Amino acid sequence: MIQRSDLLRAVREATSSEIVVSVMSAVKGWDRLPEHFFWCTAMGYGSSVGLGLALAQPDRKVIVLDGDGSLLMNLGSLVTIAGVAPPNLIHVVLENGLYELPGAVELPGEGRFSLSAFARAAGWTRVWQARELGEFESRLAAALNEPGPVFLSAEVAPGSGEGLPKMTLVGMTRELTRALEPE
Amino acid sequence: MSERGERICERLRGHGVEYVTWLPDSETRFLHQAMLEDPGLEMIRVCSEGEALSIVAGLHVGGKRATTLIENNGLFDSGNALRWLSDSRLPLVLLVGYISYRYMTPGPRGRMWSDDYWPGVRDLTEPFIDAFEIPHYLIDSDDDVDKIDQAYAEAERTSRPAIALITSADGYLAGT
Numbered sequence: 529m530i531q532r533s534d535l536l537r538a539v540r541e542a543t544s545s546e547i548v549v550s551v552m553s554a555v556k557g558w559d560r561l562p563e564h565f566f567w568c569t570a571m572g573y574g575s576s577v578g579l580g581l582a583l584a585q586p587d588r589k590v591i592v593l594d595g596d597g598s599l600l601m602n603l604g605s606l607v608t609i610a611g612v613a614p615p616n617l618i619h620v621v622l623e624n625g626l627y628e629l630p631g632a633v634e635l636p637g638e639g640r641f642s643l644s645a646f647a648r649a650a651g652w653t654r655v656w657q658a659r660e661l662g663e664f665e666s667r668l669a670a671a672l673n674e675p676g677p678v679f680l681s682a683e684v685a686p687g688s689g690e691g692l693p694k695m696t697l698v699g700m701t702r703e704l705t706r707a708l709e710p711e
Numbered sequence: 712m713s714e715r716g717e718r719i720c721e722r723l724r725g726h727g728v729e730y731v732t733w734l735p736d737s738e739t740r741f742l743h744q745a746m747l748e749d750p751g752l753e754m755i756r757v758c759s760e761g762e763a764l765s766i767v768a769g770l771h772v773g774g775k776r777a778t779t780l781i782e783n784n785g786l787f788d789s790g791n792a793l794r795w796l797s798d799s800r801l802p803l804v805l806l807v808g809y810i811s812y813r814y815m816t817p818g819p820r821g822r823m824w825s826d827d828y829w830p831g832v833r834d835l836t837e838p839f840i841d842a843f844e845i846p847h848y849l850i851d852s853d854d855d856v857d858k859i860d861q862a863y864a865e866a867e868r869t870s871r872p873a874i875a876l877i878t879s880a881d882g883y884l885a886g887t
Binding site: 573579612 | 755756761762772773792795796
């Protein structure tokens with residue numbers, strides 16, 4: 529099982545100019561993420577925002593950091609993304625079987641469903657799973673160097689990571705918009 | 712093909728729109744038909760209206776202009792995505808079908824369904840959008856197409872979304 533703080537550090541070390549999009553609970557441990565190219569989305573919609581960014585910025589990889597509870601709110605996005613098939617999108621799902629923010633409440637049907645199986649059934653062809661940090665690092669490196677879209681599920685331990693982002697939504701939206709403007 | 716549909720497409724292209732995130736509905740059938748025929752617009756089919764709003768936001772921040780073509784009932788279902796979009800201060804214009812507008816009449820508390828269809832039931836489209844303090848513009852005739860320009864001007868002025876409410880131009884009945 530992977531500690532979330534280690535996973536986020538691995539994302540930061542593996543990236544430079546890639547865009548990282550996250551839903552709120554997946555980014556506890558904010559200080560371990562890239563300082564730029566970052567955006568927090570509405571509950572459940574990280575994958576959809578990531579799809580828009582991937583289409584608009586085809587020369588840049590877009591990494592979505594999603595939670596399992598969050599993706600359950602927007603399963604249809606797996607179908608939409610498989611239909612569009614943007615080669616620069618990497619959808620990382622941090623799976624701990626919990627709604628983390630309200631106090632680690634177990635997901636409905638926990639242990640009986642597989643988000644990776646959902647992704648395969650929706651039409652994704654590159655669906656990878658990582659249970660250990662080294663496995664995650666090698667999968668992420670491969671995803672950054674190969675055409676996607678890639679669905680990368682990571683089994684993370686509950687409860688690790690620190691506080692939530694301090695930056696305002698407007699602030700991060702404007703910063704990302706500026707960072708992506710042509711020079 | 713609907714002339715109003717073509718004119719709306721032309722306006723959208725004039726504002727730099729290249730992408731439309733789309734979940735079809737009967738009210739705006741005339742418009743999606745025109746959009747599908749327009750080589751300057753790329754239609755992205757989605758599974759929910761919340762997705763449509765979120766993809767448009769990602770496109771916009773990434774430097775591409777986009778709009779939605781979704782229905783009002785789906786907008787109700789995506790309130791949190793709409794709130795996030797508005798709080799992100801993105802100057803987007805969203806196209807939203809005003810389902811069954813023609814079957815409603817103005818009442819003291821807003822538009823009411825006619826007694827032939829849903830007696831005593833109030834439509835919540837405009838009150839719902841008003842709750843987000845998002846301006847909206849009714850596109851119910853050929854002359855109303857100019858209001859799309861007003862919606863863009865307002866979105867730019869306020870750095871917030873605006874909504875164009877689209878009614879049927881061809882009287883298409885759902886499922887026929």
